[in-house]
Amino acid sequence: xxxxxxxxxxxxxxxxxxxxxxxxxxxxxxxxxxxxxxxxxxxxxxxxxxxxxxxxxxxxxxxxxxxxxxxxxxxxxxxxxxxxxxxxxxxxxxxxxxxxxxxxxxxxxxxxxxxxxxxxxxxxxxxxxxxxxxxxxxxxxxxxxxxxxxxxxxxxxxxxxxxxxxxxxxxxxxxxxxxxxxxxxxxxxxxxxxxxxxxxxxxxxxxxxxxxxxxxxxxxxxxxxxxxxxxxxxxxxxxxxxxxxxxxxxxxxxxxxxxxxxxxxxxxxxxxxxxxxxxxxxxxxxxxxxxxxxxxxxxxxxxxxxxxxxxxxxxxxxxxxxxxxxxxxxxxxxxxxxxxxxxxxxxxxxxxxxxxxxxxxxxxxxxxxxxxxxxxxxxxxxxxxxxxxxxxxxxxxxxxxxxxxxxxxxxxxxxxxxxxxxxxxxxxxxxxxxxxxxxxxxxxxxxxxxxxxxxxxxxxxxxxxxxxxxxxxxxxxxxxxxxxxxxxxxxxxxxxxxxxxxxxxxxxxxxxxxxxxxxxxxxxxxxxxxxxxxxxxxxxxxxxxxxxxxxxxxxxxxxxxx
Numbered sequence: 036x037x038x039x040x041x042x043x044x045x046x047x048x049x050x051x052x053x054x055x056x057x058x059x060x061x062x063x064x065x066x067x068x069x070x071x072x073x074x075x076x077x078x079x080x081x082x083x084x085x086x087x088x089x090x091x092x093x094x095x096x097x098x099x100x101x102x103x104x105x106x107x108x109x110x111x112x113x114x115x116x117x118x119x120x121x122x123x124x125x126x127x128x129x130x131x132x133x134x135x136x137x138x139x140x141x142x143x144x145x146x147x148x149x150x151x152x153x154x155x156x157x158x159x160x161x162x163x164x165x166x167x168x169x170x171x172x173x174x175x176x177x178x179x180x181x182x183x184x185x186x187x188x189x190x191x192x193x194x195x196x197x198x199x200x201x202x203x204x205x206x207x208x209x210x211x212x213x214x215x216x217x218x219x220x221x222x223x224x225x226x227x228x229x230x231x232x233x234x235x236x237x238x239x240x241x242x243x244x245x246x247x248x249x250x251x252x253x254x255x256x257x258x259x260x261x262x263x264x265x266x267x268x269x270x271x272x273x274x275x276x277x278x279x280x281x282x283x284x285x286x287x288x289x290x291x292x293x294x295x296x297x298x299x300x301x302x303x304x305x306x307x308x309x310x311x312x313x314x315x316x317x318x319x320x321x322x323x324x325x326x327x328x329x330x331x332x333x334x335x336x337x338x339x340x341x342x343x344x345x346x347x348x349x350x351x352x353x354x355x356x357x358x359x360x361x362x363x364x365x366x367x368x369x370x371x372x373x374x375x376x377x378x379x380x381x382x383x384x385x386x387x388x389x390x391x392x393x394x395x396x397x398x399x400x401x402x403x404x405x406x407x408x409x410x411x412x413x414x415x416x417x418x419x420x421x422x423x424x425x426x427x428x429x430x431x432x433x434x435x436x437x438x439x440x441x442x443x444x445x446x447x448x449x450x451x452x453x454x455x456x457x458x459x460x461x462x463x464x465x466x467x468x469x470x471x472x473x474x475x476x477x478x479x480x481x482x483x484x485x486x487x488x489x490x491x492x493x494x495x496x497x498x499x500x501x502x503x504x505x506x507x508x509x510x511x512x513x514x515x516x517x518x519x520x521x522x523x524x525x526x527x528x529x530x531x532x533x534x535x536x537x538x539x540x541x542x543x544x545x546x547x548x549x550x551x552x553x554x555x556x557x558x559x560x561x562x563x564x565x566x567x568x569x570x571x572x573x574x575x576x577x578x579x580x581x582x583x584x585x586x587x588x589x590x591x592x593x594x595x596x597x
Contacts, residue, residue, distance in 0.1 A: 066393065066420045067520040068470035071454045072505075072528070074318065074358060074391070075424040077176050077292070079500060079534050080148055082120045083549035083592035087538025088484025089498025091443040093431025094380035096308060096370050099151040099594075102171045102296040105382035105429060106310030107368030109167045109300035112155045118547075118594030120148040125587040128182040130561070132581040135186020135281070142181065148590060149173040151296075165302040171295070178290035178320050180584065187282040187563070187578035192328055193352070193524065194239035195260030196567050196577070201231040206242045206254045209235040211411060219414055229397070229413050230522045237399035238409030239350050241334070244342045252341060259343055261333040264571060275345050280330035282563055282578040284525065290320035298366075305372065312366040316387055320358045326525060326563050327351045338406035348403030354523040360391035360422070376435045384427040386453070391420050397522035413522060419459035425450045425477075445482040451475040451505040470518060478505035486540075494540040496551075502532040513566040513576045524564035527582060532557045538590075545597050551590040558583055 079090050081100030092101055096108025099118050127141045151171025158164055201209075204227045209218055211232060218232050234240040239261055242254035262278045269275045293316065300310030329349035337344050368382035398412035427450075433443035452475050456467050484498040506528045509515040519526055538551035564577040 083551040083590040087496040087551035089482045089500040091445045091482040091484030093429045093445045094378040094433040102298045105368035106312035107370040109310045110302045110308030116153040119150040120592040122590040130184040130580045140181040169298045176292040180288045183285040184580040185283040189280040191575035192262035197234045198258040233399045236411035238336045238401045241336045278333045283327045286324045292318045308370040314364045316362040335403035336407045346404040350401035354397045356395040358393045360389045362387040362389035378433045380431040382429040387424040389422040395521040421457040423455040439488045441486040443484045447480040449478045479503045496538040498536040500534040517565040527561045530558040549592040553588040555586040
């Protein structure tokens with residue numbers, strides 16, 4: 036049966052419309068706290084020796100990887116070093132949780148982890164004994180990940196969420212006729228969200244029909260989503276059951292963050308090792324994602340007419356996004372060796388100051404048993420913005436045992452709540468920086484490493500690293516609305532990350548070869564869209580899935596010291 040209006044539904048939504056319009060700016064933004072989070076990720080990367088000891092090198096130094104970690108490590112060098120590292124990444128992501136079934140996605144990638152050169156001049160004095168300099172390339176993060184999930188039960192619909200920031204817009208402001216009337220070209224301050232335009236033209240949000248003073252029906256600026264939460268009277272003595280349905284998703288991510296380091300340092304009396312580093316960074320990140328809903332007993336649009344009717348069907352939203360950027364940071368570090376058996380290290384990393392460019396587009400398609408079929412596609416939007424990534428503080432302690440063994444421990448503090456986004460002109464975006472403080476907290480990392488020299492030439496190594504979640508509890512528990520950017524309402528936040536590592540090393544006449552095996556275990560939560568309060572005043576969670584990464588790496592380093 037066709038439904039022209041839904042009286043209580045429309046009344047409640049009309050009362051909320053003015054307040055909800057204030058959220059529209061967040062929904063229509065070109066950048067968000069979620070983008071800042073995604074672009075600021077790092078992972079355990081470096082030489083095979085560094086990775087086989089889980090990166091617990093803040094107090095050790097003497098490795099090309101320390102150029103990206105503790106610049107004071109360059110002062111430990113007494114000669115020169117040239118090295119090259121590559122790895123084989125066996126990536127696996129598994130989705131689980133409240134799904135129709137667990138899904139595995141696996142693939143293999145090869146990377147150049149780093150290469151670099153360190154030169155040293157021996158000054159021959161009892162004070163400043165050596166001066167060292169170094170240059171290196173390092174891949175500090177890989178974004179490569181694929182995951183998918185089917186059969187996520189729905190307690191609401193993306194379409195209902197979209198209505199919360201679409202209410203108040205006249206249907207004429209959203210209608211895309213493919214030629215003369217193109218709402219995507221409206222760049223005024225009150226321009227509608229592109230996701231609202233997609234949803235309207237794709238038929239997943241429908242204007243409520245009201246009656247004017249002359250008794251004629253018209254399409255209002257209050258919208259119905261597809262999901263009806265309660266059973267309703269069908270007007271013929273029967274009952275229309277509430278909407279049921281399931282969602283599915285696929286996410287493919289690829290890209291990198293690279294850093295080119297220039298470091299200077301020295302050795303004072305074989306007690307104090309100091310260093311200063313400048314990092315020049317570049318980034319490329321691409322995401323392709325789809326989200327699908329299949330619904331039964333939904334409020335679907337009527338083909339060729341106003342209003343909604345009850346029917347089955349569904350829709351698919353496809354998004355593409357690419358972000359690239361360049362940045363710069365500064366690192367300062369010290370290592371103290373009060374006695375030969377003990378070293379203590381500290382390092383500070385300034386934020387990386389990024390200049391970013393993001394492009395995105397999306398399309399939507401729908402089909403319902405009412406006969407309605409919809410399709411719409413956005414143009415590609417490109418915008419520039421600025422990001423200040425988290426600053427870092429590291430402490431480390433290492434002990435040398437009997438001249439043959441090393442045990443080291445690191446602590447790292449990374450201030451994700453101190454991230455900052457600005458527009459292309461450098462104007463601070465207070466609203467989104469407020470979201471950063473609401474969503475994120477600092478992360479804490481513990482790294483442990485050990486090495487034992489079996490013979491003068493042959494060593495064995497092992498390590499462990501744990502990084503805590505940087506997501507606040509209100510966000511984890513879906514007690515807070517999370518705003519994203521562009522036309523993609525989904526987001527994935529990490530819970531914790533662990534590394535278990537081991538490796539071998541061989542030295543001969545200045546040459547060295549190292550091998551590491553690294554296992555990464557990361558738990559994350561995917562949400563197709565944020566939790567939100569709908570017209571009935573209740574809080575609804577978007578469909579979600581648990582994503583578990585179990586990645587293995589084989590890392591090889593060859594080099595020569597002279």
